[in-house]
Amino acid sequence: SQTIHQWPATLVQPVGSPLSLECTVEGTSNPNLYWYRQAAGRGLQLLFYSVGIGQISSEVPQNLSASRPQDRQFILSSKKLLLSDSGFYLCAWGGVQGVREQYFGPGTRLTVT
Amino acid sequence: SQQGEEDPQALSIQEGENATMNCSYKTSINNLQWYRQNSGRGLVHLILIRSNEREKHSGRLRVTLDTSKKSSSLLITASRAADTASYFCATATMDSNYQLIWGAGTKLIIKP
Numbered sequence: 001s002q003t004i005h006q007w008p009a010t011l012v013q014p015v016g017s018p019l020s021l022e023c024t025v026e027g028t029s030n031p032n033l034y035w036y037r038q039a040a041g042r043g044l045q046l047l048f049y050s051v052g053i054g055q056i057s058s059e060v061p062q063n064l065s066a067s068r069p070q071d072r073q074f075i076l077s078s079k080k081l082l083l084s085d086s087g088f089y090l091c092a093w094g095g096v097q098g099v100r101e102q103y104f105g106p107g108t109r110l111t112v113t
Numbered sequence: 114s115q116q117g118e119e120d121p122q123a124l125s126i127q128e129g130e131n132a133t134m135n136c137s138y139k140t141s142i143n144n145l146q147w148y149r150q151n152s153g154r155g156l157v158h159l160i161l162i163r164s165n166e167r168e169k170h171s172g173r174l175r176v177t178l179d180t181s182k183k184s185s186s187l188l189i190t191a192s193r194a195a196d197t198a199s200y201f202c203a204t205a206t207m208d209s210n211y212q213l214i215w216g217a218g219t220k221l222i223i224k225p
Contacts, residue, residue, distance in 0.1 A: 042218075044156075100161065100205070101146065101158040104155035104156045104157070109153070
């Protein structure tokens with residue numbers, strides 16, 4: 001069965017510090033991968049998605065970036081965090097044939113101080 | 114962009130009652146999906162209904178889809194305290210093979 005891992009679970013970082021969040025998927029090949037951000041009590045904002053290694057599409061201009069160095073690894077990064085980057089970050093994977101179900105990791109709670 | 118809009122934004126009912134949440138959307142869809150999110154956790158897929166389907170059941174869940182009104186409803190029958198969560202609808206639109214468009218969610222509280 002497929003499993004998706006995210007770490008760390010929580011993170012407190014000062015403004016201006018770098019960020020690296022990692023997501024890995026097990027049990028599937030060539031998945032579509034997604035990074036979302038969720039503000040408290042709100043819906044999901046799509047940040048990036050990837051349909052293959054090295055292929056990244058950005059949905060929202062910001063100081064975040066994403067990379068997919070391996071088929072089942074998706075990384076969210078920032079060189080310098082802003083206060084507004086605080087939120088709940090969710091990684092998800094979906095199948096390659098059309099847009100069907102997405103499967104989510106447990107999320108990372110990021111607080112920028 | 115957020116195409117789906119759920120209502121109500123929040124719903125509080127007694128355990129054992131039925132809970133109904135609605136979702137409206139704007140553009141043509143391939144399918145519509147409902148997800149549940151427990152506080153501080155990831156989302157869990159509940160049910161997917163295709164654009165050519167009108168109703169679908171899964172256990173205590175019943176989803177309807179009215180493409181003429183661009184709306185869907187999620188009914189949870191005989192609610193339990195464990196159903197307390199936020200519920201989101203998401204649509205797969207005709208013009209994208211990769212993305213889901215998410216609503217803002219309904220926060221459901223089941224009182225024991």
